[in-house]
Amino acid sequence: MRTSIWFVRHGQTEANRARRYLGRGDSPLTEYGLRQHAAAANRLRPLPFTHAIASPTQRTRALAETLLQHRSIPLREDPRWIEVDQGLWEGLTYREVTRRFPSDAQARWALGVDGRPTGGESLAEAAARVAAAWQELLATYRGGRILVATHATPIQLVLCLCCNTPIADHWRWRIDLGSITALDVYGASIIIRTVNTVPPLGG
Template sequence: MTARSRHTSIWLVRHGQTEANRHRRYLGRGDSPLTDYGRRQHAALARRLRALPFTRVIVSPTERTRALAAAILDGRSPIPVLEDPRWREIDHGRWEGLTYREVMQRFPAEAQARWAAGIDGRPAEGESLADVANRLAPAWDEVLTQYPGERILIVTHATPIQLVICWCCGQPIAEHWRWRVDLGSITALDTYGTTIIVRTVNAVPRLVGAGESV
């Protein structure tokens, strides 16, 4: 029987580039195909994390996150995988698929009202930052309390990772934008009871070259 660690290791990874990301379009609840660059990012993440013996995987239920989880888990012995919608990206409502310029052209008053409302601002049919925090907080609490001593991989998006970092560092969630979370990046935390140590934030592995094996 494998001895349980005295700390919990949590690795949060953001998916690679999609076509929507490439063209700077709002992408939340929807999906968009990975670009070739995004697939290379997934290969690089899989190579970087290959040696880590994860005991549990939590995945936001989108095709881009599922693809990254599959790349990381390829060739490993089966481990529990949970798809949890609480780890989804913020829902952009009717802004989904639009660029910032298109939003400002079509919904200028709505955009101004959203930014003026701070963490409570939302697009029509979408979510506010406070909404995301409210749905994510119980999921984060479960990670901290239900899996002691495990090594957990969470495959998710920028906003959930930024919120987790804010909580870990005692920052208000309105400051989430101060944390850069790039596509294809790794953020890692160690927890010792209620103490959280930030191992790394926004580490981007070297890309796997064309024709190079993972």
């Protein structure tokens, strides 16, 4: 029995365009980001999804609503699929972080997966919640085709989990804004269907 999971990263926001840390907060989608959502919906339109999950942010809700147009399946929000909590770094650029929190920034990078932004969450903590959400998804929706509207880091962490890759190497998986990543799960075997496919924009 195959369980098919399709992850979609939200489109570009104003914070993304300005290269600002964006975790649990929100930032308005750009016009380009809205076009990315429409392109993903067009690419996935033929697929008969059975379930849909979204991270509880405005940008992923907007993505899910676009992807689920003309579909009758309900949307369930799950906070475990949210981006890494950036704490007091939220909304800042890297340069602003190193100026305001120089010692904290140095400590974060020195501690590896256990380092965290000021008042935020470590990669190890994020990986634990994403792993729990992943296992629950497979157990609950066995045999289904599931759509997950989420962020870059949770997708990277799932790929690390499936490929037995250390989470410290999560950055090796490139997950662009508006991209699609799909996995087919057959019991304990996982087939990677596609990673970081960016549908062409229409118009």
